[in-house]
Amino acid sequence: MDFTGAKTALFLGDELLVILRDEKVDIPFPGHFDFPGGGREKGETPIDCALRETVEEVGLNLSKTDLVWSRQYDQSWFFVAQRPAQDVQLIRFGDEGQGWCLMHPRDYLANPLAIPNFVARLKDYLSETEIA
Template sequence: MNSRRRFYGAKVMLFAGDDLLVLRRDFAPGLAWPGMLDFPGGVAEGDEDPVACVLRETREELGLTLDPGLLRWVHLRDAGGRRSWFFAAHGPAGLVDEVRFGGEGLEWAAIPPMDFVNAPDAVWPFRGILANYLASEKKKPGRA
């Protein structure tokens, strides 16, 4: 990783109404967490910033062009010097009808968020990031 770069990649916990859009990772050689459930996102290209990275990856993986104003920064994960930004974005339930799977990974799905948190086949560090996000959202005024 270029030492000038502040981050390695970015992910988005993308909600379509009450569901979470997820991908199942493929089994490409050298890919971490093969076959596991994951959030849209990935490694930065060129001099992308975290927002540009996650918007590009979401377009490539799910065919969705997100409004950057929907993104809320949630978490910064440092794994061995690889800093990854995690965002949340909430869209309408109809967002699932706009998904055009881009072929990165094995499949995509819209699932209840707690199914991801509790799934033994979800990327384990991301399960905790989502659980913390959901807990923080519950504490906000006007939230159930």
């Protein structure tokens, strides 16, 4: 299976966990709101990549059953995961990004600092599940 990486829109209860990207000029969308995820490591499946990146970036150990939706977009995968709101207490922020916060999906979709590709992908999910 050919892909370069994976991202996960992670719902904790009704809100999304978002990461404020670093302000580095050599990364895409510096200072924008991102979801956990990143590049594929050798031999990983898309799910393996998504789960590993979530642990590395926010310290949450998701299981495959937490992933409720997925779709491949070109060379990357986009997942949606659902966990209870109280999992916010388990977050251990990694060393990438300026910080994290919870955001209602509507607020993410309308935020000028939301990454456009992820806005479109989240809209795909919400339109199919009628959560918006």
